[in-house]
Amino acid sequence: MKIGDFGLASLGSPEELKGVTLQMRRSTSKISDRSLSMKIGTPMYSSPEQECGKRYNNKTDIYSLGLILSEMLANLSTHHERYQLFNLLRKNHELPTEFKTKFAKESELILKMTALSPDERPNAEELIAEIDKLLGE
Numbered sequence: 001m002k003i004g005d006f007g008l009a010s011l012g013s014p015e016e017l018k019g020v021t022l023q024m025r026r027s028t029s030k031i032s033d034r035s036l037s038m039k040i041g042t043p044m045y046s047s048p049e050q051e052c053g054k055r056y057n058n059k060t061d062i063y064s065l066g067l068i069l070s071e072m073l074a075n076l077s078t079h080h081e082r083y084q085l086f087n088l089l090r091k092n093h094e095l096p097t098e099f100k101t102k103f104a105k106e107s108e109l110i111l112k113m114t115a116l117s118p119d120e121r122p123n124a125e126e127l128i129a130e131i132d133k134l135l136g137e
Helices: 022-026 059-074 079-092 097-102 104-113 124-136
Strands: none
Touching (some): 059 104
16 A cells, blocks of 8 residues: 655655755755645645644654554544544643554654654654564564
């Protein structure tokens, strides 16, 4: 399964991104205010920094992906169940007990991905490494 249509954290033209190294792309200083995708995307999946109108970077997409992962694993059947799950994550930074029991390692990863502070979230490389480790066990 592939999830697409991310990259809403910043919109850079090909010219702006030309020659930018991976290390430089990780730097929030390379993201200008005009490149932020303000008010684009699905509000339910937006990060806390987007909701508050604060400056954000590519880790905003990590937050959204954490919500999607929790939703996929929970196998929700109603919008109300999704609202309850996301509300618990957003307000208390917790997952339901039965979810944590069934998906212990995944729960740890989801909580990292949905950390309130973007600095506490893994970057894409760290996330891939954690997923590889999880799949290897």
